[in-house]
Amino acid sequence: MVDTIRLAARDITFGYVPTAPILSDWSADFHAGEVVAITGPSGRGKSTLLYVLGLMLKPTAGQVQIDGTDAAHRRDADRAGLRAHQYGFVFQDAALDATRTVLDNIIETTLYRGTPRKPAIRRAHELMDQFGVALRAGAKPGQVSGGQAQRIALCRALLNDPQILLADEPTGNLDPASSDLVVDAVHAQAHRGAAVIVVTHDPALVARCDRRLEL
Amino acid sequence: MSALRRWAAVVREALATAWAQPVASVVTIVMVAGMCATVLLTTGRTVGAEQAVLGSIDSEGTRSIIIRADTDAGLDATVLDRLAHIDGIQWAGAFGIAQDVTNLQFAGATKVPMRLAWSSQLNHLGITTLPPVSNASIWASPTALAGLGMPDAVGAVVDDSGVDFAVTGSLTVPDFLAFLEPLVIAPQTENTPGTVAVLIVIADRPDLVAPVSDAVRSVLAVTDPAKVTLTTSENLAALRGLVEGQLDSFGRSLVVVVFALTAVLVAAILYGLVMLRRKDFGRRRALGASQALIISLLLTQTGALALVGATIGSIAASIGLTASGDPLPGWDFVGAVALLSTTIGVIAALVPALAAARRDPLKELRVP
Ligand SMILES: Nc1ncnc2c1ncn2[C@@H]1O[C@H](COP(=O)(O)OP(=O)(O)OP(=O)(O)O)[C@@H](O)[C@H]1O
Ligand SMILES: [Mg+2]
Numbered sequence: 001m002v003d004t005i006r007l008a009a010r011d012i013t014f015g016y017v018p019t020a021p022i023l024s025d026w027s028a029d030f031h032a033g034e035v036v037a038i039t040g041p042s043g044r045g046k047s048t049l050l051y052v053l054g055l056m057l058k059p060t061a062g063q064v065q066i067d068g069t070d071a072a073h074r075r076d077a078d079r080a081g082l083r084a085h086q087y088g089f090v091f092q093d094a095a096l097d098a099t100r101t102v103l104d105n106i107i108e109t110t111l112y113r114g115t116p117r118k119p120a121i122r123r124a125h126e127l128m129d130q131f132g133v134a135l136r137a138g139a140k141p142g143q144v145s146g147g148q149a150q151r152i153a154l155c156r157a158l159l160n161d162p163q164i165l166l167a168d169e170p171t172g173n174l175d176p177a178s179s180d181l182v183v184d185a186v187h188a189q190a191h192r193g194a195a196v197i198v199v200t201h202d203p204a205l206v207a208r209c210d211r212r213l214e215l
Numbered sequence: 216m217s218a219l220r221r222w223a224a225v226v227r228e229a230l231a232t233a234w235a236q237p238v239a240s241v242v243t244i245v246m247v248a249g250m251c252a253t254v255l256l257t258t259g260r261t262v263g264a265e266q267a268v269l270g271s272i273d274s275e276g277t278r279s280i281i282i283r284a285d286t287d288a289g290l291d292a293t294v295l296d297r298l299a300h301i302d303g304i305q306w307a308g309a310f311g312i313a314q315d316v317t318n319l320q321f322a323g324a325t326k327v328p329m330r331l332a333w334s335s336q337l338n339h340l341g342i343t344t345l346p347p348v349s350n351a352s353i354w355a356s357p358t359a360l361a362g363l364g365m366p367d368a369v370g371a372v373v374d375d376s377g378v379d380f381a382v383t384g385s386l387t388v389p390d391f392l393a394f395l396e397p398l399v400i401a402p403q404t405e406n407t408p409g410t411v412a413v414l415i416v417i418a419d420r421p422d423l424v425a426p427v428s429d430a431v432r433s434v435l436a437v438t439d440p441a442k443v444t445l446t447t448s449e450n451l452a453a454l455r456g457l458v459e460g461q462l463d464s465f466g467r468s469l470v471v472v473v474f475a476l477t478a479v480l481v482a483a484i485l486y487g488l489v490m491l492r493r494k495d496f497g498r499r500r501a502l503g504a505s506q507a508l509i510i511s512l513l514l515t516q517t518g519a520l521a522l523v524g525a526t527i528g529s530i531a532a533s534i535g536l537t538a539s540g541d542p543l544p545g546w547d548f549v550g551a552v553a554l555l556s557t558t559i560g561v562i563a564a565l566v567p568a569l570a571a572a573r574r575d576p577l578k579e580l581r582v583p
Binding site: 057082085099100 | 220221224225228231232235236495498499500501502503504505506507508575576577580
């Protein structure tokens with residue numbers, strides 16, 4: 001399984017302004033079942049790389065291949081479908097909808113996938129238990145801590161059992177015990193055949209990854 | 216998932232979003248309700264005012280033609296037979312020379328002018344049945360009755376030559392005969408024609424006053440036309456036509472202007488509300504929502520809120536108009552205004568949503 005290239009970057013170039021590229025001809029392979037750490041100084045472009053790999057930003061040149069075929073230059077609707085069905089994404093700042101409950105946030109993507117709510121709600125409760133964020137019903141993101149928000153974002157990312165899991169500083173706000181929970185979950189997802197990429201400064205997390213890429 | 220369940224999921228999410236953003240939702244409802252109510256209230260009031268103005272100009276007085284003839288002009292009551300052949304006449308009546316009468320009971324009391332009267336439509340004056348001996352019975356207006364000292368319309372009067380008449384009833388004096396007050400008439404039939412001093416003709420419509428005047432003049436059959444004067448309110452009739460046209464176009468342009476102003480206001484505010492949600496759209500898109508889904512969510516949400524607003528606005532305006540005694544514009548008009556308000560709200564929300572949905576999700580998510 002480790003030999004299957006799930007996700008590949010092929011000569012990616014990207015810059016928010018074309019004159020100042022943040023990524024230039026960057027390539028890497030990410031295998032199914034593998035957890036890869038991406039490290040590098042602040043402002044280097046780690047988050048930006050995750051957005052390009054997550055099909056949220058279009059590279060100015062190069063390809064993002066999923067299971068061998070380019071996805072970066074497909075129609076917008078196709079890329080949205082891939083994000084909904086294949087990807088799990090944990091944003092650096094969690095990016096939860098402050099107006100909705102924690103549960104609503106976790107099951108948000110069922111609407112985008114067009115899958116039923118009931119099983120999603122059941123799975124969401126399991127994940128909330130697993131990550132210690134089984135808060136009272138109706139709690140809103142504004143009423144949880146930064147570390148809790150980060151774990152709620154991970155619940156949302158794991159809900160659809162993604163084949164590609166991209167996590168931006170998932171342990172950034174967490175104590176060692178909670179960090180271990182997250183690292184365990186990330187490995188569990190890799191064992192289910194996902195390619196997992198975590199951006200992190202956390203040496204403990206890097207140490208538990210299969211591979212490390214310095215940006 | 217079937218199309219229906221997918222649609223139900225979109226509606227559910229749109230309503231949940233509207234519920235989760237109470238301030239924006241209330242603002243949207245209030246704006247659309249305000250637009251709807253403003254248009255309906257101004258329009259309703261305009262319609263009411265227009266009807267009042269036209270009603271006041273459109274009295275029979277506007278359409279009356281008055282012919283005064285000197286005693287020796289040779290105008291007699293047979294003119295009514297000839298007038299019967301002229302089209303466009305609503306009412307015609309001829310009045311004889313005034314002769315003073317007083318209450319038979321108090322000789323030397325107030326004198327009131329009495330005239331012989333001919334008309335085939337005396338019911339217009341409140342005289343429904345003519346008595347058998349017509350020229351011995353008279354009807355008097357309340358003013359005249361007061362002058363005669365018989366407010367109950369019971370009694371008799373006597374003229375200077377000693378002939379007495381029985382007061383049979385009270386007259387209803389239409390506006391166009393007010394200039395003859397105090398009015399006392401002795402209704403005559405066509406079998407007893409006599410000299411006519413005042414002939415009054417009411418045209419069917421204001422614009423018929425001029426042609427009917429010409430026709431009337433041609434059938435007067437007087438011996439000396441110089442002793443006859445014909446007056447009309449033709450100018451007033453023309454003025455009425457002008458006022459009607461002005462009010463119509465004023466009403467129409469008022470609706471358009473009020474609609475345009477409120478629509479710009481609503482559009483600006485909805486645009487702002489949607490722009491505030493760009494980050495929300497960015498997150499949804501980043502997590503896998505398609506552009507089409509974002510747009511259908513927003514359409515459903517704004518459409519539902521605008522519909523609530525339009526309903527509230529229409530009901531409030533109808534209550535307001537009823538309370539102030541103004542006429543209600545027709546329900547089809549109210550419905551059209553409500554629909555147009557909803558559409559304007561949805562379009563105003565759609566434009567920024569389209570712009571937001573088309574951009575890279577991350578650029579929306581990372582807006583400052
Ligand atoms: N929307 C944007 N427009 C222009 N430049 C941007 C934008 N977003 C980020 N940048 C710039 O791109 C560079 C990379 O940003 P990025 O967020 O990818 O860094 P990072 O490696 O994730 O940093 P950190 O470790 O602090 O999270 C930074 O210099 C940043 O200023
Ligand atoms: Mg970053």
